[in-house]
Amino acid sequence: MSEFGGRSATQRKGTVPLPLWLAAVAVILVAVNLRPGATSVGPVLAEIQAGLGMGSVQAGILTALPGLTFAVVGALAVTVSRRAGVAWTITLGLGLVSAGLLLRSIALSPVLFMTLTVLAFAGMAMGNILVPAFIKSHGGSRTALLNSVYGTTLAAGATLPLLVAAPLTASDSGGWQLSLRIWGLAALTAFVPWILVSVRNRRTAVHMEDASAPRDRLRITSSRTAVALCVYFGVQSMHAYVQFGWVAQIYRDAGLEQAQAGLMAAILASLGIAGGLIMPALVARAPGLHFYIAGLAAAVAAGYLGLLLAPATVPWMWALLLGVGGFAFPTALALITARSRDPRVTAELSGFCQPVGYLLAAAGPFAIGALHEATGSWTVPLLILIASAAVMAVAGIIAAAPRFVDDQLRRHPA
Structure with missing residues (x-):
């Protein structure tokens, strides 16, 4: 039942949502990767500037990129999902996050670093917009639970880089590059399971639109x-x-x-x-x-x-x-x-x-x-x-x- 007593659109169309446990795992995997790419920069910004020769103007642009990219790419996410489906678009987003974050950790110039950062933020923007639709499709009577899982994991993902940036940067194995690279590896770890979720999602025919939906x-x-x-x-x-x-x-x-x-x-x-x-x-x-x-x-x-x-x-x-x-x-x-x-x-x-x-x-x-x-x-x-x-x-x-x-x-x- 929906919040006001009606059935959800997914239920009315007779589609089969993913099992709750699988939907929850999928939400956790994507949510924990939607913020670290942004919050991991601040604690090591001085080291990034020194390592790449980045000026103060470029550093200022870097700090503004999350909001700008989330806004611009977020406006396009629904259009992409109409063709690829919600789950596959989220999966694509995770792929962009992992590629952008991993590659920027080895970038040698400020311009390349910021370009790859935009690529990663574009993937995060897709998740920002479409995870609520995924939750709506698969939550059913437990939508509030999935929303709690989502909101809590988002906050945890934003906080984790603030806690581990200093010890990772101080380590002898990678410095600030390691502090950034670890979040690309985390996104890559989520990318592969989300491919499986997307395949399962297509098989159960849960889509944002179906053949009977008005065009x-x-x-x-x-x-x-x-x-x-x-x-x-x-x-x-x-x-x-x-x-x-x-x-x-x-x-x-x-x-x-x-x-x-x-x-x-x-x-x-x-x-x-x-x-x-x-x-x-x-x-x-x-x-x-x-x-x-x-x-x-x-x-x-x-x-x-x-x-x-x-x-x-x-x-x-x-x-x-x-x-x-x-x-x-x-x-x-x-x-x-x-x-x-x-x-x-x-x-x-x-x-x-x-x-x-x-x-x-x-x-x-x-x-x-x-x-x-x-x-x-x-x-x-x-x-x-x-x-x-x-x-x-x-x-x-x-x-x-x-x-x-x-x-x-x-x-x-x-």
Whole structure:
């Protein structure tokens, strides 16, 4: 049964989903590889610059590549999946991730390194967009469980490189190259099983579209829920990347030592694991979500307010508040599947929301940094971030209302 009592599109068409255990393993394998390619760069950025002779401008471009590539390639992922199928497109993405990450670890020039990084991020973008559709196809009554598995593994995959980068870089067997190469090997390890999953997926005839599906295109912007969810996903993504990029520096500017500032950032990031466990279940089972949506936005605003008024007084409190506010990310991911019936609509909705979100994720840190440089303080940037938390709350409450995007769509011939 779906969240509001109806059968999923997959069930209505009589298709046979993968066994839950196999779907869960597949989700874990792909999810753990959708973030390390990005988060593994920051801890060794100085070593990369020294090793490749990379200038500060090139390093700045490198840090902006995840959001930009996720946005551009993510917008194309649904189109590719219409021809290849969801599972095969995810498999292709894992192949690109493994090739890009392995080859960039032996690149000898900054341009080649960034080109291969874009290749890897393109593969991650395919997974970002299409894993929710895969979950919708195979989750059935356990969709919330698969969403929890997905969100938790995503957060774990983002955190792992931060924990192991230093010891890997310090080792005698490879330095920063080894610190990057290991994530290419991890993606390669997932690539082969996903080939088998894709073959099994085709045999059980679970596709985003089937022969009986109408051959028209979905006008996703005709859905009020979809537009609101797009805004919600975008604003929370902007907050997440601003926090990853600037919170540690805000703490350091307030007088904290580098190690203590880094610990605050780690506290913030690690709470994403708890959010991935908790929020999909709440989205699936809570009779009303407006209280939770408003509470997460309030936590974000309170965290920024603390950084503005007393950043060094109880720094762990502001990190905890921002980390809890970051539960908005797994909430947004869960809403993509919870507010759509048909896996095709799920994919279209994901392909609409996530590229916009990652564009904001790329622009947000740049804009906040520019404001800080122009004003000479963090006051104006933090006030703007506090105000944007209200926008996130309003959009989230509209998106979380118990309505299906499918019922709001207008269609036009392909």
